[in-house]
Amino acid sequence: MGDIILTMKDIDKSFPGVHALDHVNFEVRKGEVHALMGENGAGKSTLMKVLTGIYTKDSGSIVYEGKEVEFHTTREAQDAGVVIVHQELNMLGHLTVAQNIFIGREFKKGIGIDDKKMNEEAAKLFEKLHIDIDPAETMSNLTVGKQQMCEIAKAISHEAKVIIFDEPSAALTEAEIEELFKIIRDLRKQQIGIVYISHRMDEIKVITDRVTVMRDGTYVGTLITKDCTKDDIINMMVGRVIYEDPKTQSSVPKNAPVVLKVENLNAGRMVQDVSFELHKGEILGFSGLMGAGRTETARAIFGADPKTSGNIYINGQKVEINSPQDAVKCGIGYLSEDRKRFGIVVQKSVAENSTMAALENFVSGLFINKKSENKIAQEYVESLATKTPSVDQLVVNLSGGNQQKVVIAKWLIRNCDILIFDEPTRGIDVGAKNEIYKLMNRLAEEGKSIIMISSEMTEILRMSDRIVVMCEGKKTGEIGIEEASQETIMNMATREI
């Protein structure tokens, strides 16, 4: 670690109704990877947006390379050498890789743009980073991982001295994360200061030198990574020890009946010949890398995507599911990984969302019976401990964890006995995660059967009674929780068939 290159002191920022940053301190040294951690809404991204000129601070000071600075636009920050690799990919899909990298500072040739030179410069840049991407390729043709690499290349091409990675690994495969870490280590060697925002504890331990933790918009503290444990960090993040204990053995009785049986399911390239059984009261984990075909399998079962062949049995009865409507009739509920797009209607109230799948039960004559709708919604708000001021609250105003509970309520009110949770805790902060875990365990105890798709190994090992592993559209393994470990699962998830 070198000298301090950036100091943020007493940074204060308020939005209407929210004190987003309360006198936060943060510093970065040359050649260090500094993790910035905290639950969702702790203020990490806000702090970085203040730094890079997206937001203006109310008070406090930023000292960069020995001088007090205030950037007013991302452009000013970029020009000074402070760049951010955003959480959501900031890619212009219709333009080429090189056009993306040099957007806003194109090389000119006469009145036109010199695309040839841009391609050459981009190629040089990739060579330096040991990345194999064709600069003339259209961005939308690249995999998410490669797009991320381009974003990083773009950041570096600004002759950055401080690079902020905002949850860079969220969409990457294990192999791509390895690649990313290699690049980060290279950058560290070049004395670049790196801020690394992530929720993934394992990564923090591997790649970072120091950890700064934030909570509710305040600065909690800074630790040297190698001197602290995971629990230390989590304690600082939530102020209390959390998490359900991991399962060591299946809680499902041996003779529990099979409620769902899937036989030789085929649907496109991503679902090939998948068969499995789900028992009553079981949590069946679906593990695998990004793009293994787990979500596609779930969507095919749910009737959201067409299947080419295969049989589905519910309680021993063969059923035809050709649309989500059929699936819901069979008592299957699907909680999408992308809540905002498929799970909830954010501009509607908690009550309206809760009854959405079972609305016919709340209709008298032509009209929706608002009273009984509110009553049942209230019941589930209480039983699931959803934090909302009232059932009339718009869902958009709830936190991620509470939105997830509303979706769960929606399927429970529909009397679904088979629930498919697709990445149930994605984008949900640590404290609320545990509540979702508790809730899933309770549902299983009450006799609901759950398929849980998760990319987080710890989540799979903590929650599942049994684990199905997929790789490239095929089921590559099935293992009881008793024998499962990170290594055995990873081995199956990457097996070449």
Place this chain on the structure above:
Amino acid sequence: MSKSGVNTPEEKKGSVFSRQGSQKLIVLLVVIFLFIFFSIFSANFRKYTTVLSIIDYSYYIALMAIGVTFPLITGGVDLSIGTGLICYSLAGGYLIIHCGWPTWAGMLVSILFGVLIGTLNGVLVSVMSLPPFLATLCTCMITRGLGSICSKNFGISWPTSGAEGSWFRNIFKITIGDTKYPLGLLWVMLLVLLMAFVLNHTKIGRYTIAIGSNKEATILSGINVRFYHIMAYVISGFFAGLAAIAYSAVFSTVQPGTGAGFELEAIGGAIIGGVSASGGAGSVGGSLLGVFVICLLKTGLPYIGLQANWQQIITGMVLIGAVMVDILKKKRAQTA
């Protein structure tokens, strides 16, 4: 861990380019097919004068389509160009006929009027954040009213052939010996080449595509999105101004209160020509070809005995087909 590299699907090289190219080729084939089809079934259609009138008829739609391609690629739309065209033409024509202005000055007024309304559209969309559909629907109504006011509710004829100041008609159709030549086609082609260059090789074009791809990301790249977003509408307005001149040159009288619906032919042409209905993708050349499809249908169908109502139904169905192609392309891109 190293084995998990198998998870990365191979990228398909250059597939988007070839796909865009192939769409243009398909539309070109459709144009040729339609022409041959109508020629076979109607002897009158084969005549030089018919071809000439189809080309005459296509100028103003083609010019509007070139311009409207830009707002469409930003993910927006410009509905004001149809009534705008009539309004600009009436304003310019009034000054020439009733105020004794020289023709060139009237033409300039038409173009500047178009640029002005285009700027207004741009400001409404980019600065005031009105949805493009709504903003340009408002200016569509405004220009319709303004046009009637400009001409005091009377139709206006720009200087007719042979009259003083009628030289502008020769820009589009020139008579050498006994034959008339569609000179305007040359200008339209040159403008297509020019605007294709602007779209693909200048900042204005690059940022037009960028805004349509991902506006938020374009802002975060430190680009003055506000300015470039306005520019897309200014271009559209400018070309509506040019279209006004073409319209005045091809048709003898310009009637106030007309023009509604012209924009749909231009937008339809652009979409048939491969402009993505959700922004980001499109080409100026494709838009021109799309306009030819629309014009061929419009002029050709009566020759095989189908009335105006049928033309509109068939044109609408062709549009649905074009949008379906766009949607299918996107779906394939997502699953690929």
